[in-house]
Amino acid sequence: MKKLIIFLLLGCFGAAAAINDPAFQQAGGKVISHLQPKERPLDLSCDPFIIVDPDFIFQTGNYFLNCYPAVTTRIYAGNLTENLIVTGVCPYEDGMVYLSLSNKFDYSNSLEITPHNGQIDTILYIRFCPGWFDRHALIYFNSSGCSASADIIVDGEAGNAPVSTLGNILAEPGSSVIVQLRVKDYNYIYQAHYFIGYNPSVLTFTGLGAYIGWFTSAWATVISPDSAFLEILFECPIDVYMECPDYEKLAELCFDYAGGATALTFRDCSFINVYQLVPIDEPASDYYINGSVGPSVRKLQVKVLPEGLYDPVSDSLNPALGSNGPVYPEDVSDQITLALHSVMPCHTGIFSADSVFMDRTGIASINVPVEFSNNHYLTARHRNSIETWSAQPVSFADCMVNYDFSLAQSQAYGNNLKAAGNRFVIFSGDINQDGITDPDDMTLIYNAASVFASGYLVSDLNGDGQTDTWDMNILDNNAAGFRQKVIPCSTQLPVSITDSVLVVDGISAVAYGKVTKAGTSPVTERGFCWHTGSEPKANGLHYNSGNGSGTFSGMITGLNYNTKYFIRSYGINNEGAAYGNQIIFTTTLYSQGNGLTDTDGNYYNTVIIGTQEWMAENLRTMSYCNGESITNITSNDLWNNTRSGAYCWYNNEISYGEIYGALYNWYAVADDRKLCPAGWHVPDQNDWAVLRSLYLDWHITAGEMMKAEYGWVTGNGNNLSGFLALPGGERGISGNTPFLHEGSMTKFWCSSEYLIGHGFYLNLDQGPAAPMAERSGNFGHSVRCIKD
Known part of the structure; x- marks a missing residue:
């Protein structure tokens, strides 16, 4: 017997049907090439001959460790002298291939066709x-006569690569940082090979x-001082694979952060x-989302010398003294306030740091939030000196x-500095901090000196712990020259302060401020x-709270859920708008609904x-929507055996209902x-699913977000959703202890039926999930x- 062999290659992503087979078309298959039998050259001298059609079938889909949909092909044979035997074989023998002429229940790995x-x-x-x-699978055709052969190829695509995302991290220089590598569609992965470029000086x-993987x-x-790449290899044994839930971290990349900024860039990764x-990963921008590491703050270092504390001989500041000697540590002279102001409109403070230590050389350092990245005026203000602005x-x-x-008199706006030795100092004497040295300040010093006041006093200009003639001399010289604050504006804007913001819910907040x-x-x-x-800015989203000076408040509405906002107060006069300090707040995931009343x-x-609009309390009705009463069952035997709607109170005590509502069986649901009530269900x-997956992260934090901030024995939630779930317990079907878990668990019925007499429910316990x-x-x- 001679052997006619037709080789069938079945791809790992699915089988296919014939081109006109609806099942094949529905599954997404397509014929790559297709020859009609009569179009093929036949060697009639060969006996027998055989043709199969189509030649190449391609189908997408994933049927790993499962059977693909049926592939169909046409067999056209002639000059046969005996039955045609068709046999399916898998090379490694851990798969199977089945054959049929009817696509019913007669599949086997071998069949015989009578011509x-x-x-x-x-x-x-x-x-x-x-x-x-x-x-892959091989299909053998056996018959007598001379050999003939044809190929059937059924193949699939490799699918798409996972989407890989690196985090964007802001950190303080000198700290350790963790960059999370998160993935989506990370399924059936045997090997993942990442190359990530970064700056090694940063x-x-x-x-x-932490990471997911077998062998990692x-x-x-390091390629050069400013170029390096990180290579990460995830592998697993040949007979297993790796998976990671969507948007979960595949790995944590740990770095020491020196400072500066660097991009984290995917390069030549593969799976x-x-x-x-x-798998396909082109275009790369669809599959690889780069990250970065940069500073969370900017380091601001300012050198400023208050006139009264400066000693030109030692070129250093004297320590401010109190009644018992130096007020601050040995290397600290005094405290100072540093502030940033916007360029336009001028005189608008946008950031300030009070009580900043100034060392004996006059240097004061602070961290400025990284969001302040533009050009800003810088001001320095000592407790009894003139506020001084940077020149530019x-x-x-x-x-x-x-x-x-x-460094120079020109370092201050309006040259508002005084020469002292080889340095320039800020004018001392503005005791009441009204921006000018004048008789009002002199009165304060005179009053303090007349009673021999001592200690750490604002009237003590030279910091020697005494208010005396030395201080009066400093002020007298400056007041004679009408030394005052010089700012970049010839006219003065209002002074506005943002006091606080109270977040009401997901769409509104109340703000408080004042114009001083x-x-x-x-x-x-x-x-x-x-x-x-x-x-x-005031010409953007704003709330008008009237005019004049004084305190004011406003209800801010129309906000978006779970969104970070920047807010500040403002005041407008003929010279322009002035802004108060900026406050950052984040709205909640929810807003208050309109409430409802049940049948009772x-x-x-x-x-x-x-x-979605949800009840923020548990149902406690004793009647159906049509007014008919729901059966109240207290007996354990009756409760366990009923097949109709019923309710009870926890421990059969109605006082629990005031807190937790009623407990219903699923038949009442x-x-x-x-x-x-009508209009609700x-x-x-x-x-x-919409609540947990679309608005909350159900498998990680949905439970924590749904649970109240109080009432739970352990595992209180944060109630970020406003759902306000309390641990009302449950009624079980055990005769000994029917009421369970009050204080540690609650369950909510779902109207969807699982089996007859069985329903789905949502569980909240001491963990964070739902x-x-x-x-x-x-x-x-x-x-x-x-609500419907």
Whole structure:
């Protein structure tokens, strides 16, 4: 017997059907090339001959360790003298291939086809069930006569590579940082090979933190002082694969951060899936989201010399003394206030740091939030000196910003400095901090000196612990010259202060502020402005709170859920707008609903989370929506055996209902008379899924976000969702201890039925998640209603 062989290659991503087979078309298959039998050259001298059609079938899909949909091909044979035997074989023998002529229940790995008048024209159905190693199958055709052969090729695509994302980290120089590598669609991965470029002068790789994988290694290679790459290899044994939930971290990359900024850039990464295929990762921008590490703050170092404390001989500052000697540590002279002001409009403070230590050389250092990256005026103010402005706006583009007021008189706006030895100092004597040295300040010094006042006093200009004639001489010289604050504006804007912001809910907040000075003209408008970006303006989103000086407040509405906002007060006079300090706040995930009343007249608070409006309390009605009473069962035997709607109170004590509501069996939930008030319903699986997955992170923190901040024995939540779940316990089906878990657990029924007499429920316990499960309808659980 001679052998006719048709080779069939079944790809690991699915089988296919014939081109006209609806199942094949529905599955996404397509024929790459297709020749009609009559178009093929036949060697009629050969006996027998055989043709199969189509030649090449391609189908997408993933049927790992499962059977693919049927592949169909046409067999056309002639000049046969005996039956045609068709046999399916898997090379590694851990997969199977099944054959059929009818696509019913007669599949086997071998079949025999009887020719009619020496010919066969039929459809062959093929189902391939791959194993760990078998991703191809061979189909053998055997008959007598001379050999002929044809190929059937069924193949699949490798699929898409996972989406890999590196975090953007802001950190303080000198600290350790962890950059999270997160992935999406990380399924059936046998090997993942990452190359990540970075600047080694900014980061030093110290190792991997937590990671997912069997065999994982990582090492850094430095190419040049400003170029390095990190290579990470994730592998697993040949017969297993790696998976990672969407948006979860695959690995933590640990670095020592020296300072500066660097991009973290994916380079030439690759993957191999469990089928030993290379997934598609082009274009790279769709699959690799680069990250970065940069400073969370900018270091500002200012040198400033208050006139009264400066000693030109030693070129240093004397320590400020109190009644018992130096007030501050040995290397500290005194404290100072440093502030940043916007360029336009002028005189608008945007950031300040009070009580900053100034060392004996006059240097004071602070950290400035990284968001202040523009050019800003810099001011220095000592407790009894004139506030002094930088001559020009200072650039805050770099991580380290230095400014030295003592270098030259031109370092201050309006040359507002005084020569002292080889340095320049800021004028002392503004005791009441009104911006000018004048008789009002002299009166304060005279009064203190007349009673021999001593200690750490604002009237003590030279810091020797005494208010005396030395201090009066310093002030007298400066007051005679009318030394005063010189600012970049010829006119003065209002002075506005943002006091606080109270977040009400996901869409509103209340802000409080004041205008302390009107400036050179009356305040015509005051209020608050806000935006999702820093330094909001009064001509953008704003609230007008009237005019004039004084305190004011405003309700800020129209905000977005779970969003960070920047807000500051403002005051406007004829010279322009002045802004107060900036406050950052974040809205919640929810807003207050309109409430509802049930059939029994019970009122419930409601909460709007995204597009859903939920009860913010557990249901406690004793009647169905149509007014008919729900059966109250206290007996354990009756409760366990009933198959109709019923309710009870925890421990059969109605006092629990005032806190936790009632406990209902699932039959009450499923009753056609409806448990919830009109226009509301018991949530089904989809309602819970929308809440947990779209608005909350159900498998990590949904439970924590749904639970109240109080009432739980352990594991209080943060109630960021406004759901306000309390641990009301449950009624079980055990006769000994029917009431369980008050204080540590609560469960909410779902209207979706699992099996007859069984329903789904959502579980909240002492952990942070919010999983769903199913159980018998005789359990007693809490109920929350959701608006239709």
